[in-house]
Amino acid sequence: MNHISLYQRELLTDHYHPKVFAYYFKRWESYHMSFHSHKEIEIMYVIDGKCMVETMEESVSMKKGDFILLDANVPHRLMVDKNTPCRMLNVEFSFLKKEGSFPSIKDLASENKNLAEFLLHSRSYVVLKDSNEIYYTLKNVVLELDKKESEKDIMIQLQLAQLLIQIARLAAWEKEKKSEHQQADLYVKKTIEYLHHNYDCDIQVKDISQAVNLHPGYLHRIFKKQTGSTIVEYLTSLRMEKAKMLLADTDIPVIEISYYIGINSRPYFSLLFKKYTNMTPNEYRKSVEQNIVKFGR
Template sequence: MSFYDNDLRSEPYYPVVKFYYYKEWSQFEMKPHAHEAIELMHVLSGSCKVETKTDSYQLKKGQIIFLDANTSHRLIVQEKCRMFNIEISFQQGRTAFPPFCEVYKENEALRLMIDNKKPHMLLHDSDDTYQCLRRLIMEVDKKSQQTDFMVQLLLSEYIIRVAGLAEINYTETDQQYTSRVISYIHQNYDREVSVAEIADAVHLHPGYLQRVFKVSTGTSIHEFLVSYRMKKAKAMLAETDISITDIPHYIGMNSQQYFSTTFKKYEQCTPSAYRKTHQYNDKLRRKSEDIKHSIER
């Protein structure tokens, strides 16, 4: 039964897990084939290619391919690829959990996905989606009637989360990509981080992401990262007694010379001169041991 069958929108059906497995493929080419069930492949490590009659998708860790029922496809693995596959179908009837048609009516992302009727699509996985899938499989493995409700609950949640990933594909704007880059920098400025790594995290080509970010902010990703590190350095100089030689290690700049040169370029003074000018209130200062303790927590 297709994910887009009209009966699913109006008749009482519920989703079921037909089959699932973990598998590491190595230098493998699968013959074209199709399943009666809907199939989702989560790439856990490595990379692979999935070909349909009309498109070819290159997948890597953190990506999913959605294949509607009866969609002809084949898997190609040049080196190694570990993945998790799950096949889902629908059965008519009612359970203790609301039927799929009710879930469809209540969830906007699910309605959007079904209305778009794409037989196959590449999605970028999220930790929430994969963790939901893992909880679902744990319940399925119990093979107990007492877990039926939980399976229905988690399977419906999984489908909704997949629909949410599809919605991002339809609607994500350049500004949203820029916001994700800024959020990533805020969470990772304290270590070495490259534009290629950031682009991989937001699932865009580095060159395209650079252009999008420049248009949105007026500055490059690298310049924004350095500027944010200088902002953090100024706060540490003014509000803590962390040694100036240690501060670079807190902001992902492991060279003291590079830190001092960069700081002077941005602030027109040395870090020590900035501290003398701005660290005037002892009540604002915190011991470096307190900083380290809060980071370790």
């Protein structure tokens, strides 16, 4: 029987159907499996608990709702700690020459962009977080496999096709989310650099958004999400730290410090500084001077 892996070109150039060769539910407790591989593709789905799946490349921690899709002939092993049992659903499948009238993987990929792209990007394994649809489809596959009806094959084909499309869609969504996150990181980094270079100027959020070429509202959202602070809060904190440094390390008059950090109102600067340090600028400078005197003695 000629099995082929998930990323062989034949899947997109010839006609194959997926076929399940093994499946099981199992609760693992304090278990360390030896490295092994299958000629079939394997899905290991964590129903409950935690586990570790090791490949030759890395160790992957998994918890409830996580699943790993291992390609054929990929060495791996399961490790479960004694304090955190793990209940899993495993399904092993491969692809055989098409029989019957149900659409082949090639047919499905020609109609589904996510599936076509997923099958083109070879990898040893992929780990994804389920939103429950994968688990329900896996369970339906198993339920059909357990039936003795002669017509069950068409239902299994339907469920397996649905499963592969769902996994491909989930992988595409994760890839897009990662790309968006990386892009957001870049915009936030540029924003922080702009703030550090221009904190001593009278700048507003619209000026920053123009500098990084991003809509102010979107920039505000991703900055808050990435740093935990709004842009204004970050800028204020930066300015207050610069003010502390100037008060401690220079003889610049207190009444002029605000202009060195881009705040054109002395009363407003004093208000912000006291809110930030619980001291007025004068009190802060005196406290620094007293500590220097004490240290000198």
